[in-house]
Amino acid sequence: MKKFLLILLVPIFALAYKVDIKTWGHKDTFYDFLKNNSLPVSIYYNLPSNLKRKVRRLPIGEKIFILKDNNILKQALIPLNSKEQLQIINNNGKYITKVVPIIYDTEIKSADITLNNYLSYDIYKTTGIRKLSSKLINIFSDKINFRHIPKNTKIKIIYEEKTRFGEVKDVKILYANIKNKQFNYQAFYNPYDGRYYDEKARSLRGMFLPAPLHYKRISSYFGRRFHPILHKWRMHDGIDYVNRIGTPIHSVADGKIIYKGWVRGYGRVVKIKHANGYITLYGHLHGWPRGLRIGQWVRQGQVIGYLGNSGLSTGPHLHFGVMHYGHWINPLRIRKSAKITLWGKRRKQFFSYIKKFENEYQLASK
Ligand SMILES: [Zn+2]
Incomplete structure (x- = not known):
């Protein structure tokens, strides 16, 4: 998918086409979008009914990509949800629509944080991402009471950031280390089962959730x-x-x-x-x-x-x-x-993964 876009975009930029990135506002309608870009309303009427429903409720705040040549729309990419987007292509005046996956840029980043004020504030100040602190709290919620975490606690987070047009859309913690005079905890994301484990392959969360529902x-x-x-x-x-x-x-x-x-x-x-x-x-x-x-x-x-x-x-x-x-x-x-500890093949798999991870990100193993 990424390749396809690159091939499409590189020669286009060379010919000085114009790219517009527009944010979808709460007053925007698909009908207005078609009108403002001189597109036929038949684009809407020809959509299958499930897509009609989706374009009537486009996610607010998402970025629409519009490519124009001499003020004529050549291509548009309109996010339908976090995974899919509607692509409109002008093929010599004939419009083709299809649903294609959204392409995110992913980047792995690392942050070293010393707790001075509040956890969420300190993490946000360093990374610019609000979601990271709640994700971190969630990972260690069985181990650490974050209300009583001492100042000068050192936190290291390695995380994967997914962006679209420069905007962070999702973030996943791959590794975290929280240490102070009282404790030193590590968490590794295990790509084989999507859980977090410590360096001894013991899960950070218990085998059981505290409750099977949100209850009153x-x-x-x-x-x-x-x-x-x-x-x-x-x-x-x-x-x-x-x-x-x-x-x-x-x-x-x-x-x-x-x-x-x-x-x-x-x-x-x-x-x-x-x-x-x-x-x-x-x-x-x-x-x-x-x-x-x-x-x-x-x-x-x-x-x-x-x-x-x-x-x-x-x-x-x-x-x-x-x-x-x-x-x-x-x-x-x-x-x-009850805690889960990985054994056998799953343990081996996990250890070879974290060994590679530690080498790649130069984590001092203990
Ligand atoms: Zn009962």
Whole structure:
């Protein structure tokens, strides 16, 4: 794709064509865009209906590329979302439209930061990227309490920056090191599974998410309780999270769907089998994402259902249960206990990757 653009652009610039980069504003319409560039409205009418819908809602703030020759539009590139753009080509007065991938420039950058003020401010001052601090906090959230991080903490970040027409569109941390007198943590992005690990191939985040959803409150904890519908003392072998119907429910760990269906009392249920003898159960669901099936592998954080009120339930909530080798355990107790460590082939792969990475970016290995 990149080659194609270069070949197209180089001779064009030589002939002194004119390039316009226009920012799409909230008042701009596709119709006005066609009119202002003396393009026929048939371009819009000839689009398939799914594209018509997209061009009516173009992302605000994105840059449109327009190439003109003597005030006649030769080519336009209009972003539809973060991945695709609509290309309009003037082929001797006949207009061709197609959807092509957006080409980003990627660059790997490194930043050394000493914490003086606030983490987000110090990172922004050095890198000019606001998103970096929240990404960094996310990576180390199980290890470091960033509210109480001492001054003079040294932070090194190596990150990949994706830009389009000079504007940063996305950023990915490839490596981070945070050190002070109390601790020294490293995080390597593992391209094979998209997680972060330390230099000993131990994951920085736990095997389990702290909760399978964003919840408003916990209405019932694990243990014996007086059942609100059955009016009997019963063991409550999970935890009830309250939120609105339709709230996405995420798998708390990587695993395989072993059940999807109706269970008396629990209504619509998903059960997932994980490593080390764990099974998680998600009950009272409103529904499942399209295509979810038994036997499917899911990643930590993947949406496996939507909060509902199905089965014996007094109001919209998620019943979340965790079984360990056949026994229900308190879901609030699992978080810190289980970490993922890479073993075997995946460990070898990771170590050879970080060795290359350390050489390339001259990181002193410890
Ligand atoms: Zn429950």
